[in-house]
Amino acid sequence: MKPSLSCGLVAASLALAAGIQAAHADDFPTRPIRLVTPYPAGLTPDVATRIMAEKLGKLWGKPIVIEAKPGANGFLALGAAKQAAPDGYTLLVVGDAHMTTNPKLLSSVPYDPQKDFTPVSLFFRAPFLFYTSAAAPYASMRDLVEAARKDPKKITYGTPYVGSPAHFGGAILAQATRTEMMPVHYKEGAQIYTAVANGDISFSVATIGSGLPLVKAGKLKMLATASPQRLADYPQVPTVKESGGPDLAIETWVGLVAPAGTPPAVVQKLNAGIAQVLKDPELVEKFAALGIEPQSSTPAELSARVRDELAEVETRIKRLGISIE
Structure with a gap:
């Protein structure tokens, strides 16, 4: 009998705890979160x-x-x-x-x-895009990759820290195209986009919110979106694959x-x-x-x-x- 009584008490305790949690959830929240x-x-x-x-x-x-x-x-x-x-x-x-x-x-x-x-x-x-300077000679991802093949290590890209999505994006592109592209790490994200706009580095991989202000200012251009499909709000921007690059997605x-x-x-x-x-x-x-x-x-x-x-x-x-x- 004791095992049955013990199991019954455990079941009752669990049911009570579940009931208390459900009641707590019904009233939740009762104070600031x-x-x-x-x-x-x-x-x-x-x-x-x-x-x-x-x-x-x-x-x-x-x-x-x-x-x-x-x-x-x-x-x-x-x-x-x-x-x-x-x-x-x-x-x-x-x-x-x-x-x-x-x-x-x-x-x-x-x-x-x-x-x-x-x-x-x-x-x-947040999807990522490839940005280059508005004055850069790259009209497509194909142009960017070809430039890296002609002059290894000349193509550089900015990242906010080691292992960031931007860092992975550039590294994945380099590996997929069997080229050498050099990461340049910056302490502040804003420095990256200014550096790209000024031609100090070749490109950056960034979200729309990060690069759009300088695109609107005419200093950056969206080369391609690192998404499987074109973005609904920017249908004029091709995917990396459509732009002559490898099939990749970064978000x-x-x-x-x-x-x-x-x-x-x-x-x-x-x-x-x-x-x-x-x-x-x-x-x-x-x-x-x-x-x-x-x-x-x-x-x-x-x-x-x-x-x-x-x-x-x-x-x-x-x-x-x-x-x-």
Whole structure:
């Protein structure tokens, strides 16, 4: 009888806990939510976060307090979120660099992207384009590749840091075309686009939001989009393959996670709210102006993306020979 009584007590306890979590989720949120971000003020992820936070605050009737902790490869922000109570009142904005690249590229990181955080939802994705100076002699990706073949190591590209999407993009292009293209790393992203515009470096791989201001100013030109298809808002820009280059795709994504142990019912409530506001017409329009596309997901889909990309990044780093010196 004792085993049956014990099993009954366990089942009752689990049912009670589930009931408490469900009740908590029904009332959630009852106070402000803290949204920790590793991005500096003014950058596209920061601007997008503030747009979404305003919509979520209106939806839930509670303020969304943004806490920016930039620097140290995102370690400050991720550390703060990792140590927060797993109650749904702390969310973390993270990019693929934090969740899939840094853990494989850096010798050590003070967090485990899969064990220390609970996936909530994707937030947005951003396609990349190849930019050159408006005065550069390259009219297509074919021209750029041919220039690299004629004069090895003369073609250079700017990146904000080792292992960035821009760095991977240039390295993948060089490997796919069997050419030598030299990365030039800059401390600030804005320096890259100025350098390209001035002809100091040959090209850059960047999002629409990063390069568009100088395109409008007549200093940069969009050579090709690193997407499988042309972008709806820029149909005149060919894909890399259409422009005479290899078939490649480069994009970045940003998502939302919570501290590990956050109750599933609360995660689902957060996920549903995020999915709802990402469909808001005003938000969609503002994101389009930033050159990004709102994209939600289920927690399971984000978890699978992180898992798969960790394996992909590890393979890519080894294949391309990228390392932190």
